[in-house]
Structures are given as C-alpha cells and as structure tokens.
Amino acid sequence: MEEFNQKGIAEELKKEPSAENPYRLLDLKLTHVEKFAAGIPAVIAAFRDLFEEKAAIRGTRALFKMNQMGGFDCPSCAWPDPDDERSALGEYCENGAKALAEEATSKRVTPEFFKQNSVFDLAQLDDYQIGKMGRLTDPMYLPQGATHYQPISWEDAFKKIAAHLNGLESPDQAAFYTSGRTSNEASFVYQLFAKEFGTNNMPDCSNMCHExxxxxxxxxxxxxxxxxxxxxxxxxxxxxxxxxxxxxxxxxxxxxxxxxxxxxxxxxxxxxxxxxxxxxxxxxxxxxxxxxxxxxxxxxxxxxxxxxxxxxxxxxxxxxxxxxxxxxxxxxxxxxxxxxxxxxxxxxxxxxxxxxxxxxxxxxxxxxxxxxxxxxxxxxxxxxxxxxxxxxxxxxxxxxxxxxxxxxxxxxxxxxxxxxxxxVRGHSNVQGNRTMMIDEKPTDEQLDRLENFYGFKMPRKHGYDVVRTIKAIHEEKVKVMFCMGGNFLSATPDTTYTAHALRKLNLLVAVSTKLNRGHLVHGKEALILPTYGRSDKDIVNGELQIVSTENSMGVVQDSKGMLEPVSKNLINETQIVCRMAMATLGERAVVDWQRYHDSYDAIRDDIEQCIPGFENYNVRVRQKGGFYLPNAARDKQYFAKDLAGRAPFTLTDIPDNTLAEDEYMMATTRTHDQFNTTIYGLDDRYRGIKNERRVIFMNPVDIDKAGLKAGERVDLFNYDDGIERVAPLFIIVSYQIPEKNTATYFPETNVLVSVNNVVKESNMPASKYVKIKIKKHDPEVYKKVDNMLYQGALQRPS
The missing domain is CATH 3.40.228.10 (Dimethylsulfoxide Reductase, domain 2)
Structure with a gap:
C-alpha cells in the first residue's frame, strides 16, 4: 500500500481536513466479470453485512418485514412493491439488505467517540471507514475554531439554529437541502417551514439525479x-x-x-x-x-x-x-x-x-x-x-x-x-419529496393552494437548486445551510470548489443517522442532529407511528418501523422540523407547529387539503398496498395542458462529442457495493473488482495507443473553465467499453466534474460527460492537489 503521507502532502494535511477520500491504494484483485446478476452470492453478501454490523438477529427479523404490507419501506431504492402478493421469503434485494444492515447496526457513535476523535483525525479515514463507525446517538456541536464535536442538548441546538436564522439579513441567505429518504410527512412540514421562514431555497437530491x-x-x-x-x-x-x-x-x-x-x-x-x-x-x-x-x-x-x-x-x-x-x-x-x-x-x-x-x-x-x-x-x-x-x-x-x-x-x-x-428513481422517496413540494421552483398553482389554506404570503421568487446553492455559498449569499439527510459534500460536483464554499458558511446543520464526510468539512459552526432510520420504531405520544412514501410508479403507501432505536436521545425528522420552526418563528408563526409535532395524522389531513390526489389520505394510506396518485398521461392520455392535452413532437440536435487526441470521455458510476455516497464495501463483484475503488475502466485499444498498461498507476485531469482539476492515483483496468470512453467511481472522481458542467434546462451536474486527460502517476501531483484543497486553516488538535 502506498503511504498516504508521502511526497510532501504531510505538512499540507496539517492545515484542514480533506474534502475527499485519502489518496491511497489498497490491494486491487481482479476477478472474472459476471454475466448474471443476483443468485446465491447476492444472498451471502446480504447476510454477511448483517453479521459485520453485529445485527444478525435483529437485522434478519427486520428483513422479513421490509417492503411487506404492514412493514417498513426499504431505505434504499424506489422500485415499487407488487400490488398483490409479496414474496414470503423476502421482498428485498442485496443492496436493500445492506442498507438495512447500516440502519440496524449495533455500532454506535457516541459523545465519547467524538471526544476521543478530532474532526481532523476522522477526515484521514476513507468514506468506507467513516460510514462503518455506526449510528449517531446524540446531537453534537462544533464551535468555531474547535477541533472536536461536543454534545449539546436538543433545546440548545434549536436555539442556536434559530439565532443563526433570525440573524440573517434575508431569509434567502438560508438554504434547506433534502435527501430522498425523508418521508412525505417530514418533507411537507420541511418545505412549509422554509416558505413560512420566507425562502424557496430548497436544493434537493432530485437536482442531481432526475431533475x-x-x-x-x-x-x-x-x-x-x-x-x-x-x-x-x-x-x-x-x-x-x-x-x-x-x-x-x-x-x-x-x-x-x-x-x-x-x-x-x-x-x-x-x-x-x-x-x-x-x-x-x-x-x-x-x-x-x-x-x-x-x-x-x-x-x-x-x-x-x-x-x-x-x-x-x-x-x-x-x-x-x-x-x-x-x-x-x-x-x-x-x-x-x-x-x-x-x-x-x-x-x-x-x-x-x-x-x-x-x-x-x-x-x-x-x-x-x-x-x-x-x-x-x-x-x-x-x-x-x-x-x-x-x-x-x-x-x-x-x-x-x-x-x-x-x-x-x-x-x-x-x-x-x-x-x-x-x-427509474434512485432514493426511496425522492419522488415523494417532489410531490410534497420540495422544489426550488414551486408553481404559482401550488403556492396559491398553500396561501389559501394557511393564510400567509408565500415567497414567489424561485430559489437555488444544488448547483446554484454551491455558487451562492461561495459568493456568501447563503450563510446558513440545513441538510435533511444525505452527504451534500460527497454527492455534489467539483468537490474542491464545494468544500471551499461549505467552509464559508456561518452554520452547517446535518440531520443524519450515521457519520459521513459531510460532517467533517463544515461551516464556521456545525451541528449534527441524529434521527431515526426507516426501520426504527417512531413513537409519538406513546403511539407507534406510520409515515408514508411514494415509489417510482406513483404509489403512496405506509411504512412502520419495528426496531428499537439505538439511542433514547433521537428525534424523528418531523419533530426536528417542527421544533426548529417553533424556536425560529416563535409568536410570528401562523402554522400550528405544535399540532404537527404531536400528530402525523394532522399533517396528512392538511396535505389532503393542499396537494391534489391525496383525498382521504389517512384512510387510503392505511389500506393494503396504499393507493396510486392521479396520472393523466397514463390514465386518460391527457398530456400538455397548454396544448389542449396533446403532446408535442420535439426537434433536437445531435451533440458534437469531438475529443482531442489525448482526451477521453469519462462517466462516473457506482460500484455494486455502494448506494449513492454510502459505501457498503470495497468490491464491485459484477465488474470483477475486489478491494479497490480508485480504478479507471479503459478500452484495451486506448491503453495501448496511450503507451500505458493495464494495472499501471495514473492521474486524471480535467480542464473545464480553464481550471486544472486533479484526481490522483488511479489504477487502469482493461474493460469492454467503447474506445475513447472511460468509467470511474464516484465520489472519488466528483472532483473532476466542473460545477459549470451541467445539463441544459435542468441544471443538473453532467457527471456522465466529463472530458479528461490521463497521465502516468507523478508523486509531485500531490502538491497540485494540496494547493487546491487546503485553503484557509483550521485549528489543529493540541
């Protein structure tokens, strides 16, 4: 293994935590490329993770309730469950089982853990190691200039958030991010709070996947x-x-x-x-x-x-x-x-x-x-x-x-x-988030309904999406960011640029179940607020609650956790939003936040009044299999409203994908041991990769033409916007991929995706279209990386 602190990087690392995985190689083993997916290896892999997370008994019991009627919705992808009978052996897949293992783990990240480990030291671990630490148990606070997170009471955490939000010159100096795991109920109150606070700055994971x-x-x-x-x-x-x-x-x-x-x-x-x-x-x-x-x-x-x-x-x-x-x-x-x-x-x-x-x-x-x-x-x-x-x-x-x-x-x-x-949507309720109006561009029709029901003026100006949020933070137009789940840093493009922006924030708040790198590259102050996983029992006023989600086919169904939470000091996402709203808005609040805090049914009653298709919500969501939302295109062949229900043929152009002689097109992708930015393991079984993530798949003809060899170490460069971006130390893997095309894993190569390389109209990062150059590995490249990454200073542990 190559030493992480070689070639001049050691001194630079003393300045502040790394925004990325450490630049070190493990021990790559190439196995055969699979032609069939799933099978017995998938079963073994699923249960192996439960044992590794020390959750064999409670996790296995939960597996048989996941995606079952009356059970809980998988925290992984949004693929729908059958409307009728569901498999008695288990209505889940290998990656769903791995996601559950992460939630059901008996490993805990306690205040004592943070006392023993500085932010800097934790950042020296790779994302896989960080994610395997376990479930967060208590709210934690990082004061300005501090080296360690320290415990904070929930009351003081909400007071601190309120002080920062109320101290802003404009509500638009705050941004409220959402990951796809958040339930319908939590999503609805979250967007409602942002609007009552006065902003539509609601970047979300849709801005990076299916916008x-x-x-x-x-x-x-x-x-x-x-x-x-x-x-x-x-x-x-x-x-x-x-x-x-x-x-x-x-x-x-x-x-x-x-x-x-x-x-x-x-x-x-x-x-x-x-x-x-x-x-x-x-x-x-x-x-x-x-x-x-x-x-x-x-x-x-x-x-x-x-x-x-x-x-x-x-x-x-x-x-x-x-x-x-x-x-x-x-x-x-x-x-x-x-x-x-x-x-x-x-x-x-x-x-x-x-x-x-x-x-x-x-x-x-x-x-x-x-x-x-x-x-x-x-x-x-x-x-x-x-x-x-x-x-x-x-x-x-x-x-x-x-x-x-x-x-x-x-x-x-x-x-x-x-x-x-x-x-095919990625995260388990990303579609439901958007239905619940988690959207930086709400329509006038949506805002009119909310305004008529709640009786206060809704902000009408469109807010920031993910890419615009990153730029706004850089320009210090956004000073407070609240993240409802996810790992904003690792999920977004242009990692260096994004990390530098996040460090400018006055406050970064993360509602999370587990530790991730997004907690380690932070604002001047930072809060970590621990919450329930989808499989955890959510008890409000002595009653076990249901939440609801929407899958890829537009089915809204209930989800009821069954596992005992890892800590008695967790708060569900809905109550976190409501308590933040009460602390921030105080007597000027129009919404009855205490009512929502105490009853998910009350939230669903009001969703019914504000969003079409949710009539009789509380009854229908409890029916076996839930209910379908209206879909005029599917149900009535009624399409574009402004064309009297007709659909237009669209005229499009073929792009110019010309590459220079020494350029290649790169697409980022997942390993099979990964879900979004969560790394379950270091293998990519189907593609024949074992114990390594820093690889680049290349066509053998390209390898030969470039004077390179399979197994050789290389550095990757991108030059969009006239800026040199570097991802050092990758191993070439010869693979069946078109000539001049390459593939790498994210988030390791997100650093190469320019924040300006976006999709026309949707403004999503174009992470599947990155022009790169490949050069033989030069240890001196670390110095270039240092100059980009380690700007500013963070107090080191004494």
Missing part, C-alpha cells in the same frame, strides 16, 4: 413522472433499458424484467458497459433458476458511446420511418398521432438530412445492430422505455428523453397497458 426527467416530461406529457405501473412490465412486448444498470441500482427490477421476458417481452439494453444486471438474472428465490444458471435478460445489447445515445435514437427513428414507408399504417399509430400530438410533419422533415452511416458512427453501434433494434420495435406497440442517470446526467439529457418520447408518440405507446416511460 432532467421532470424537465423533459412536464412540458411534453404534462407530468414529471413515469407513466407505467409495475404490472405493465408483465404485459409489455418490448422493454428498452437505456443508461441504467438495474443489477446494482434497482436489483428488484430484474424480477419484473424476468417476468416480462417470461411473458414474451423482448429486452433491448443500451449502455456503454455490458452490465451483469442487463445481461442475465439468477433469481435467488427460485431453486430452478439457481440450479440452471438463471435466465438471459437482454435479447439485444447496443454498446453505445458515452453521449452517443442521441445519434442512436435518431437512427432508430430513421429506420422506423423507412419501415412505415414500406408498410404504411402498420408501424406508426396514425390516429394517435392525429388526435394526441402536434408537430408531426416538422418532426419528419428533419430526417431528410440524416444518414444512417453517420448516425451509426456517432453512436458507436453498428448499422446491423441498429436495424435489429428498429425491427424489434417496428411492429410492436406495447413498448416501455426505462432510463437512469446514464441519460439524466448528460448535458443534453433533457433532449434525449424527449427523443425517447418522440419514438413512443410515433407508436402510440403512451397511456395504454404495457407501454410508457419509466424513469
């Missing part, structure tokens, strides 16, 4: 969500998965794909990497699947270049037009196009200028494979398109999603069984 989907869908089909139910996967004729890796990011999706395939669906997988979860699936709950090696999923795999998706989609449309010309009326749905769309003729005209050879070259996919994909779609109508951040984090992601809609509009494949769009 692009909403930006594309709302103006075209009238709703920023998907239009399918889980059962539609069982009835589909073709399922297209583009820019998504279900085996790691939504493993339970593979069961739905397998069932659809069993019913006759064809599956097309479009991705730069041939992921195991796209290719095959071994259902660990079926003995036959285990014995016979599982089932193939993708009938056709298209190895598209990074950001070659637009050229690929145009190629499919060009070929579909040719199929329609040869067999008029059999490929396109003429009546749907006539009655439900606008702009069809202008859409067709553009294809006079497109050439299949050129589109194939730009996409990186052969003409033969493109033809096979188009032929698969041509005479089918029940078509589902699924996508993930492989599309949403591209600079033209909004346009690409609208191009997908163009294909579905040609086919009439919206608002019918077995067809539609399916943006």
């Amino acid at each position: 692009t989907s909403g930006s594309a869908l709302r103006p075209t089909i009238g709703i920023g969500k998907g239009t399918v139910k889980l059962e539609d996967f069982y009835d589909a004729e073709v399922i297209v998965i583009i820019g998504q890796n279900p085996g790691t990011n939504a493993p339970r999706m593979m069961s739905a794909l397998a069932k659809g395939k069993q019913n006759g669906a064809k599956i097309i997988a479009i991705n730069p990497l041939p992921e195991a979860g796209l290719m095959g699936f071994i259902n660990p709950q079926r003995v036959g699947a285990i014995l016979h090696g599982g089932a193939q999923l993708a009938d056709l795999y298209l190895p598209v270049k990074i950001n070659g998706d637009m050229a690929l989609l145009k190629a499919l449309e060009l070929l579909l037009i040719e199929f329609e010309q040869k067999s008029p009326g059999t490929v396109f749905d003429a009546s749907f196009i006539e009655e439900k769309t606008v702009g069809y003729k202008d859409f067709l005209k553009q294809f006079d200028h497109y050439n299949l050879d050129e589109l194939a070259r730009l996409s990186g996919v052969s003409k033969e494979a493109l033809y096979e994909a188009a032929a698969t779609l041509a005479f089918k109508k029940r078509i589902i398109f699924c996508w993930g951040m492989g599309l949403t984090q591209q600079p033209n992601g909004v346009d690409m999603i609208r191009e997908i809609l163009n294909i579905l509009l040609l086919k009439g494949s919206l608002g019918i069984p077995g067809a539609g769009v399916c943006p």
Whole structure:
C-alpha cells in the first residue's frame, strides 16, 4: 500500500481536513466479470453485512418485514412493491439488505467517540471507514475554531439554529437541502417551514439525479413522472433499458424484467458497459433458476458511446420511418398521432438530412445492430422505455428523453397497458419529496393552494437548486445551510470548489443517522442532529407511528418501523422540523407547529387539503398496498395542458462529442457495493473488482495507443473553465467499453466534474460527460492537489 503521507502532502494535511477520500491504494484483485446478476452470492453478501454490523438477529427479523404490507419501506431504492402478493421469503434485494444492515447496526457513535476523535483525525479515514463507525446517538456541536464535536442538548441546538436564522439579513441567505429518504410527512412540514421562514431555497437530491426527467416530461406529457405501473412490465412486448444498470441500482427490477421476458417481452439494453444486471438474472428465490444458471435478460445489447445515445435514437427513428414507408399504417399509430400530438410533419422533415452511416458512427453501434433494434420495435406497440442517470446526467439529457418520447408518440405507446416511460428513481422517496413540494421552483398553482389554506404570503421568487446553492455559498449569499439527510459534500460536483464554499458558511446543520464526510468539512459552526432510520420504531405520544412514501410508479403507501432505536436521545425528522420552526418563528408563526409535532395524522389531513390526489389520505394510506396518485398521461392520455392535452413532437440536435487526441470521455458510476455516497464495501463483484475503488475502466485499444498498461498507476485531469482539476492515483483496468470512453467511481472522481458542467434546462451536474486527460502517476501531483484543497486553516488538535 502506498503511504498516504508521502511526497510532501504531510505538512499540507496539517492545515484542514480533506474534502475527499485519502489518496491511497489498497490491494486491487481482479476477478472474472459476471454475466448474471443476483443468485446465491447476492444472498451471502446480504447476510454477511448483517453479521459485520453485529445485527444478525435483529437485522434478519427486520428483513422479513421490509417492503411487506404492514412493514417498513426499504431505505434504499424506489422500485415499487407488487400490488398483490409479496414474496414470503423476502421482498428485498442485496443492496436493500445492506442498507438495512447500516440502519440496524449495533455500532454506535457516541459523545465519547467524538471526544476521543478530532474532526481532523476522522477526515484521514476513507468514506468506507467513516460510514462503518455506526449510528449517531446524540446531537453534537462544533464551535468555531474547535477541533472536536461536543454534545449539546436538543433545546440548545434549536436555539442556536434559530439565532443563526433570525440573524440573517434575508431569509434567502438560508438554504434547506433534502435527501430522498425523508418521508412525505417530514418533507411537507420541511418545505412549509422554509416558505413560512420566507425562502424557496430548497436544493434537493432530485437536482442531481432526475431533475432532467421532470424537465423533459412536464412540458411534453404534462407530468414529471413515469407513466407505467409495475404490472405493465408483465404485459409489455418490448422493454428498452437505456443508461441504467438495474443489477446494482434497482436489483428488484430484474424480477419484473424476468417476468416480462417470461411473458414474451423482448429486452433491448443500451449502455456503454455490458452490465451483469442487463445481461442475465439468477433469481435467488427460485431453486430452478439457481440450479440452471438463471435466465438471459437482454435479447439485444447496443454498446453505445458515452453521449452517443442521441445519434442512436435518431437512427432508430430513421429506420422506423423507412419501415412505415414500406408498410404504411402498420408501424406508426396514425390516429394517435392525429388526435394526441402536434408537430408531426416538422418532426419528419428533419430526417431528410440524416444518414444512417453517420448516425451509426456517432453512436458507436453498428448499422446491423441498429436495424435489429428498429425491427424489434417496428411492429410492436406495447413498448416501455426505462432510463437512469446514464441519460439524466448528460448535458443534453433533457433532449434525449424527449427523443425517447418522440419514438413512443410515433407508436402510440403512451397511456395504454404495457407501454410508457419509466424513469427509474434512485432514493426511496425522492419522488415523494417532489410531490410534497420540495422544489426550488414551486408553481404559482401550488403556492396559491398553500396561501389559501394557511393564510400567509408565500415567497414567489424561485430559489437555488444544488448547483446554484454551491455558487451562492461561495459568493456568501447563503450563510446558513440545513441538510435533511444525505452527504451534500460527497454527492455534489467539483468537490474542491464545494468544500471551499461549505467552509464559508456561518452554520452547517446535518440531520443524519450515521457519520459521513459531510460532517467533517463544515461551516464556521456545525451541528449534527441524529434521527431515526426507516426501520426504527417512531413513537409519538406513546403511539407507534406510520409515515408514508411514494415509489417510482406513483404509489403512496405506509411504512412502520419495528426496531428499537439505538439511542433514547433521537428525534424523528418531523419533530426536528417542527421544533426548529417553533424556536425560529416563535409568536410570528401562523402554522400550528405544535399540532404537527404531536400528530402525523394532522399533517396528512392538511396535505389532503393542499396537494391534489391525496383525498382521504389517512384512510387510503392505511389500506393494503396504499393507493396510486392521479396520472393523466397514463390514465386518460391527457398530456400538455397548454396544448389542449396533446403532446408535442420535439426537434433536437445531435451533440458534437469531438475529443482531442489525448482526451477521453469519462462517466462516473457506482460500484455494486455502494448506494449513492454510502459505501457498503470495497468490491464491485459484477465488474470483477475486489478491494479497490480508485480504478479507471479503459478500452484495451486506448491503453495501448496511450503507451500505458493495464494495472499501471495514473492521474486524471480535467480542464473545464480553464481550471486544472486533479484526481490522483488511479489504477487502469482493461474493460469492454467503447474506445475513447472511460468509467470511474464516484465520489472519488466528483472532483473532476466542473460545477459549470451541467445539463441544459435542468441544471443538473453532467457527471456522465466529463472530458479528461490521463497521465502516468507523478508523486509531485500531490502538491497540485494540496494547493487546491487546503485553503484557509483550521485549528489543529493540541
């Protein structure tokens, strides 16, 4: 292992905590690349984490209640549960079990732990080590200039927050961040407090994952969500998965794909990497699947270049037009196009200028494979398109999603069984957060409803999203930041720039279940407020409470924790918001915050009055399986309101992805042992990586052309905005990826993603489209990193 303090970095490290994982290598082992996902190894991995977290008994008991009716919602992804019967063996996946193990752990991070460990010392650990410390037990405070967090009472914590908020010159000097785990009830009161305080500065995790989907869908089909139910996967004729890796990011999706395939669906997988979860699936709950090696999923795999998706989609449309010309009326749905769309003729005209050879070259996919994909779609109508951040984090992601809609509009494949769009959401209630109006751009219609119900003037000016918040903190326009969950530092782009901004804050508050690096790169003062996990019992006034969440298919259901909390000094997220509101607003409050503090039912009663689709909320959420929210695009084929319910065809451009001779395109991705910024382990089993995260996947042709070797150590550079960004010390792994394309893990390479490299319209970080240069590792590069990272000084422990 390379020593962390070599080559001049030691002295620089004495100044302040690192914003990133330490630049050190472990002991990389390469194993075989898997062709099938899940199976027995997934079961073993799931239970191994429970044992490692010393939660074998209580964790296993909880597993059998996770995602079950009357149980609690998985704290991991937002894939829906079946509406009818759910597996008695367990309605969860490997990564869901790992997420539960993190919550159910018996390890505790107590005030004594903070007394023994300075902020600086903790920052020398990597993110995996930090995350494995255990559950937070008590509120902690870091005074200005201090080296250690110290305990603080809840009352004093809220007084301190109130003093900082009330001391601001304007409410817009505060920002309120939300992660996707927050329940509907907590999200509603959180956004309501921000509005009563006077700001719409509500950056949230949607700004980094699926803001692009909403930006594309709302103006075209009238709703920023998907239009399918889980059962539609069982009835589909073709399922297209583009820019998504279900085996790691939504493993339970593979069961739905397998069932659809069993019913006759064809599956097309479009991705730069041939992921195991796209290719095959071994259902660990079926003995036959285990014995016979599982089932193939993708009938056709298209190895598209990074950001070659637009050229690929145009190629499919060009070929579909040719199929329609040869067999008029059999490929396109003429009546749907006539009655439900606008702009069809202008859409067709553009294809006079497109050439299949050129589109194939730009996409990186052969003409033969493109033809096979188009032929698969041509005479089918029940078509589902699924996508993930492989599309949403591209600079033209909004346009690409609208191009997908163009294909579905040609086919009439919206608002019918077995067809539609399916943006696969990441975190378990990120969609519910947005439904609860966690949004920096609330609509006038939403604000009018709130204003009419509560009787106070709502702030109308749009607030800051994530990227704009980072810039506003840098410019000292935002001075207090409150984070409801998440790890803002590690999740965001341009790590150096973001860390430097956060250190300018007067106060950074983090509501958390576990320690993360975001607690260690902080404002002048910092607070950590510990809260319940999704699996914990939440008791209010002696009664066990339910909360509610919304999954990827728009189902709202209840969730009831069952584990004894790790500490008696935790407060649920809803009460944290209410107590902050009471301390901050005092007698000027219009909202009855004490009522909300004491009753989740009261919150749901008022949500019912303020948000359409939640009629009789308290009754329906307690029904078996919950209830679906209205979806006019799905249920009525009613699309854009300003077009009398029709959907427009969209005209889009093909991007110029030209690279210099020594440039490569990089996309960041997760390992299989990771959920967002939470690192469960150091392996990426499906891709054959063991015990290392600082790797870069490269095509073997590129490795040879660059005069490099697989296994060699390199440094990665980005030069956007005329700034040199450096991610030092990575190991080259030869992999099946298109030439001039590379892939790395986040958050290790977020430092290379410029804060200005964003998606058009949605302003999301374009983390799947980063131009880099690769150079042989030079130990002197650490000095460049030092100069970027360690600006300012933090008092060192004596």
